[in-house]
Amino acid sequence: MPDARVAILLSTYNGERFLREQLDSLLTQSHPHWTLYWRDDSSSDGTVAILEEFARCAGQGRCVHVQGPPERLGPTVSFLTLLAAVKDSLGNEDVVAFADQDDVWLPEKLARGVAALRGANTDGPVIYCARQVLVDDGLRRIGLSRGLEKPAAFPAALAQNVITGCTIMMDRRAAALVAGSIPASATLHDWWCYLVVTAADGLLLHDDEPVVLYRQHNHNVVGAPRSMARRAVGAVRRGPNVFMNVLRQHVAALQAQPHLMSPKARAQVAAIDRALKGGPIRRLAALRMPGLHRQTWQENVGFWAWFLIG
Template sequence: MHDSTVRAHRPVAILLSTYQGAAFLREQLASLAAQTHADWVLYWRDDGSCDGSASIVAEFAQEVGAGRCRAVPGDRHVGITASFMVLLRAVPPGHVVAFADQDDVWLPDKLARGLAGIGDASSGRPALYCARQLLVDDALQTIGFSPSVRHLPHFPAALAQNLATGCTILLNPAAAALVAASRPPDDTLHDWWSYLMVGAAGGRLVADPVAVVLYRQHTQNAVGAPRSTLRRARLALRRGPDSFMRLFRHHVAALLDQPVPLPRQTLADLARIAAALDHGTPARLLALARLGRLVRRTWPETMLFRLWFLLG
């Protein structure tokens, strides 16, 4: 992926939802201003902070000049996903969209690499780009890299695991319109839901093995990034199957009840999964056999997911 592949004038709408983010917000905003692809507009919304986050973004808006930052109304706390959906629906048609977390630092070529990755922004086929992250601590000292993902599995594997980290995601205009028109379940996250919608619609999924973000790991992370398969497995075992399978069911139900049309094969796969979940182990075993693509990133993770699918 090279910057030279980015030729056309393509405005990027950067979406930033702030909530009690004053501690790290200035460094993130400075990294937006330092992007090599300078054709961007920041759409931001404060989700009910009381720590001065909104004032920090307002100061940044004055520094970068008129028209570069657009505040989206609403100061009531609605949560991460709902706040990002408000932002996404405020973006005019035709924009590439990039999600931004309030506590990270973008590397200078993040937007340029993302634009090169998704290709022709005028394509009518939805496309989602995501990338690797360099994990850092509170003081931006290196911890290590996130696991390398060289390709994103297509639907229905996205139901089993989210591999698209939100702070790296870019959506082409078709994907942005698709996700904006959708109805996510209340307990999902905006990045997983975007990955699900674009994959379920038969869109193009692009994974960049190069890190584009300093992904800050600290005690207030909404999600964070476990550094190894073993640690992810330990955390998954500690959480247990209940919360995962509850969200799995909600994702299946929400995808079956979307206002946007999905391909016939996607709907058939969803109906088969939903029917299996309403019946016992034999029906679930049959569904797993027929849906061989319902897997996670590694073999041990897939085995754990399948056990939970059979029991939950």
């Protein structure tokens, strides 16, 4: 797998401000075997012109423009449209990587992901993610994204998303699994990938070494909280409705596609569905399900409260 081809999937929308720095960072990658597949989601600025210029300069076959539907799809559907476009061309050793338009990749990003996927001791699907250096608009360091404090698997994936899309890399089996799924309308592409792969008894590999300069600015789709206190305040402001809506949609989407899940995951999702449709006693019983947790005790308190009343 050192020679694995990496299909980099880039969805853009009005990204001209930072896009050139991201594209330039692709050229610095120590793993040279990559192709950029890009789709623009109806930008009104100079994003497409920047991408076309990069394609001309990067060399023959280095960039592929995926046309797709002309209307704006939003980031989740746009990224999964790109994934569907490349899935049939992936070989056994090939890898898929998601890229955001406003970050900067560190030179070893692809190499670390390829090496981790190569070393995975499993016959099932594998998804890789990593920490990020948090930076401001001008790439000045703010801090480091959180590491994992508890195992990240299923059913924990229903309680919390712990992977960041700009660091995701998937092997061919994971990519095919996600590409053949229908996501919940309220989900994000990174959370959906995490759910689908782990529900199929796939393996999540988390790299504690940061691989991306993750730019924090006013137009981040999600962004990263800079502290536990800010995360808690943000959660309180949003209230339970947003989270519970996403949870219910994830449960419904998985139940509608039982072939995506292992028998154990199907039973777990069915139990959570029954609990959500039942009263407090049934919900309390569901919360004792092994593995249904968030990363910290503070986050678990909020999750338990929302699950019981939401």
